[in-house]
Amino acid sequence: MSGLEYGSTFALWRDGSQAEWRAFVHHPFVEGLSDGTLPRAAFLHYLVQDYVFLVHFSRAWSLGVVKAETLDEMKVCAGTVDALVNHEMALHVETCAAEGIGEAALFEAPEAFETLAYTRYVMDAGLQGDFLDLMAALAPCCFGYGEIGARLAREAPTDAPYRTWIDTYNGAAYQDAMIRVGEMIDAALARRLGPEPAHAPRWPYLQQRFATATRLETAFWDMGLRGG
Numbered sequence: 001m002s003g004l005e006y007g008s009t010f011a012l013w014r015d016g017s018q019a020e021w022r023a024f025v026h027h028p029f030v031e032g033l034s035d036g037t038l039p040r041a042a043f044l045h046y047l048v049q050d051y052v053f054l055v056h057f058s059r060a061w062s063l064g065v066v067k068a069e070t071l072d073e074m075k076v077c078a079g080t081v082d083a084l085v086n087h088e089m090a091l092h093v094e095t096c097a098a099e100g101i102g103e104a105a106l107f108e109a110p111e112a113f114e115t116l117a118y119t120r121y122v123m124d125a126g127l128q129g130d131f132l133d134l135m136a137a138l139a140p141c142c143f144g145y146g147e148i149g150a151r152l153a154r155e156a157p158t159d160a161p162y163r164t165w166i167d168t169y170n171g172a173a174y175q176d177a178m179i180r181v182g183e184m185i186d187a188a189l190a191r192r193l194g195p196e197p198a199h200a201p202r203w204p205y206l207q208q209r210f211a212t213a214t215r216l217e218t219a220f221w222d223m224g225l226r227g228g
């Protein structure tokens, strides 16, 4: 991958956190999704926690609407909230329903510390900081799953047991939405930091937020594996 699929800011952030990024996108949990060796119990444990994660992530994207400075930023953030609460969580609800776990149980699921740490870190980035701090903390989730979905769609066998998960994140709807998020983030940085955002004094702080959120993604996979 050239790293430019989701915009130039993401490419810079990813290059600035290479070790953390690799640990996230090549995690054993991801390789298990690809070759089908991931235990079903680990997948379901992950999926229940991911539902809780998405509830709080929707709140964080809603904060993006509050912190936005342009209508385009509001549109992308509001569109992501809509996609999450009205569409994306359906993958979780349907897969869990097939295993006898209802939506009320999902909503009530006790939150793992890893879920709590990651979602509240992102929320705090947005509350303490501004729109850019929030986007730096949200970016690994968007582009990481986009990258993983695209790679696994190429590498995994067509009849892989976790194909529905893979196809969801490799799907055109998801990939197009992430491209749009990447464009919006590039414009948001240019607007606030000028044409060379990486030279701005606060760039290292944004890079650090991206790195921390990436480490929290890795911890989330670790938590999934322990549930197996």
Ligand SMILES: Cc1ncc(C[n+]2csc(CCO)c2C)c(N)n1
Pocket (backbone or CB within 6 Å): 050, 053, 054, 057, 080, 083, 084, 088, 140, 141, 142, 143, 145, 146, 217, 220
């Ligand atoms: C732990 C975890 N990280 C990332 C995603 C993927 N994701 C969650 S919210 C969102 C934004 C727009 O849809 C994306 C891409 C996930 N499901 N679970």
